[in-house]
Amino acid sequence: MQLELRHLEAVLQVAEAGSLGRAAARLGVSQPALSAQLRRIERVAGGELFVRSRSGVEATPLGDFVLSAARRVLGEMDALTAGTRATAPHPALRLGCILLVLVDHLFGHLEKELPSVDIDITIEHSATALVRTLGAGQYDAILFGEVGGHEVPIPDGVAVRTLTPKEPAFVRLSASHPLAEQEEIELADLAGETWTMLTDDGDGGPEAMANACRQAGFTPKLRYRIADRRMRWKLIAAERAISLCQPTSPYVEGTVLRPLAGDPVTGRIRLAWNRAAVCEQRASQIYQAAARAYLDSIPTNATFQAWWESRPELHPTLDQV
Structure with missing residues (x-):
């Protein structure tokens, strides 16, 4: 076996995530599969690249050497990609997104603006990995979320603009849930529930949820981590779990979406772009398309629409059309 670029990427992900589990989630593979791949890489490299510690994994001296070389090689490949795109007559816009509701409405607005x-739109599951790959030149622009004050590290050469500075998390319940008829739900009343959420998406969401629940006096029972949105909805409709959701999430048969009293979990949505690939005018066009897509999703929830309309300071700046 010879080392390939994908092997170097895997090693970098392990180092950046700090654990095999988080790295596997970012790479979209199982932890046993990543462990087996890492063992094969270590056999080629001639020794262990990481050792386990109380806080996760740490690079060995050999691991530090391989990581340094991996960053250099992958950086050269990113520069090659950027160079070829710069000389292409009509390069496509490469847009990466996490699983935001506004993406459902984004395509039409992008076509109008551009x-x-x-x-070329790709959905990823990790905001942290998305930002890093933007900095590496694999995307031209990205849309991502940050929850509970979490800030994803922004690499050099990347500009950021906040689309929505504050958005409260709502809770999705089965329509037959005892609390489903309430207009607003206290988080503490959900102490005995089983929860489902996305796989580790690097946006601070799991940490914000755990912190909010702790302040409400309980530790959430998280049983399902599922990337597929519709599969999560089916679990909820079947009364097997509940979940935090964006307040703009669409109506789903068999479920209800309710606000949490006091907005204990909030997030924001941001646009970032690679300055070397996207000019200010194009960045503004992407922003306009994303903002209008977000606004399109607000009327799906009358409760959130009232919340939103009472806070004009949160509204995105739109060009006149």
Whole structure:
């Protein structure tokens, strides 16, 4: 076996995530599969690259050497990719997104803002990995969320603009849940529930949820980590779990979406772009498209619409059309 770029990427992910579990989630593979791959890489490298510690994994001296070389090699590949795109006559816009509700409405608005541009949109599950790959040149722009004051590290050469500075998390319950008829739910009343959430998405969401629950006097029972949105909805409709959701989430048969009293968990949505690939005018066009897509999703929830309309300071700045 010879080392390939994907092997170097895996080693970097383990180092950056600090654990095999988090790295596996970012790479979209199982932890046993990543462990087996790492053992094969270590056999080629000639020794252990990481050792386990109380806080996760730490690089060995050999691991530090391989990581340094991996960053250099992958950086050269990113520069090659950026160079070829710079000389291409009509490069496509490469847009990465985490699983935000506004993406459902985004395509039409992008086509209006950028009618002659080919658009390549990819959905990722980790905001941290998304930002890092943007800095590495794999995307031109990205849309991502941050929850509970969490800030994803922004690499050099990347500009950021906040689309929505504050958005409260709502809770999705089965329509037959005893609390489903309430207009607003106290988080403490959900202490005995089983929860489902996305796989580790690097946006601070799990930490914000755990902290809010702790302040409400309980530790949440998290049983399901599922990336597929519709599968999560089916679990909830079947009364097997509940979940925090964006307040703009659509109506789902068999479920209800309710606000949490006092907005104990909030987040924000941001746009970031690689300055070397996206000019200010194009960044503004992407922002306009994303803002209008977000606004399109607000009327799906009358409760959130009232919350939103009472807070004009949170509204995105739109160009006149």
